[in-house]
Amino acid sequence: MxxxxxxxxxxxxxxxxxxxxxxxxxxxxxxxxxxxxxxxxxxxxxxxxxxxxxxxxxxxxxxxxxxxxxxxxxxxxxxxxxxxSDEFILRNRPTYLERSRNLSLSPVGRVLNLCEMRTSLREKGLIEDSSDAFLSWTVSDNVHRVGYCSVIMRVIAVSSVLDTPSIPDYVAEYVLYHEILHLESGHGSFSAGHDREFRAREKLFPKWRDADEWLKRVASKKA
Ligand SMILES: [Zn+2]
CATH class of the missing domain: 3.30.2010 (Zincin-like)
Incomplete structure (x- = not known):
């Protein structure tokens, strides 16, 4: 065929x-x-x-x-x-998730809940409605790639390394925010780039500077 x-x-x-x-x-x-x-x-x-x-x-x-x-x-x-189309997601996302070995397949982590974070981002007026996106923690504690987004499958993953009481909540929220921005800006073009407009929106996050610092620390394993 x-x-x-x-x-x-x-x-x-x-x-x-x-x-x-x-x-x-x-x-x-x-x-x-x-x-x-x-x-x-x-x-x-x-x-x-x-x-x-x-x-x-x-x-x-x-x-x-x-x-x-x-x-x-x-x-x-x-x-x-x-x-x-919704049909594309409906038919293919379950298969995509099955093939994504490093996802816990749950937004509920040890400490943090990604769905609650998404609601909070929405309430702050930072993001549009992205309730159709599937949110999950990773299984392994990735330190360099702390967030991942499949625009096509509308799946977002945040590294479980940030799901700990020793790192402030807003760090994971910032990573989630970054990935949701990919969903919002990539919808037409499917590009995963960080253009000027993307970077400008990213800086609307209240504590972006502190969050960036934390992520550098996590990447150098000092956290
Ligand atoms: Zn990115």
């Missing part, structure tokens, strides 16, 4: 020998190798729920890239709409 579709799009691009199959990558991504007229694709299996039109758009987008015409994937409106 996915193979047939890729073959027909591939022919339009001059490829005679195409293979494509779904592959259970954790992140939403696809890979390919190509030699001459032959190309072999591993397509994220999160796409297996997509209809043929969406899948065809995606195939065109990949062939655009492998022909070196585009620097990065440029998604069509139809594809973006599908990727941002």
């Amino acid at each position: 996915v193979g047939e579709l890729f073959r027909s799009v591939g022919r339009e691009h001059g490829y005679e020998n195409i293979e494509a199959r779904f592959y259970p990558f954790k992140e939403f991504k696809s890979t390919w190798c190509r030699s001459g007229q032959r190309a072999e694709f591993r397509v994220s299996d999160y796409l297996k729920w997509a209809d043929d039109f969406v899948l065809e758009d995606f195939a065109r987008c990949l062939f655009g890239r492998i022909s070196n015409r585009w620097r990065r994937e440029i998604y069509t409106e139809r594809f973006r709409t599908w990727l941002q």
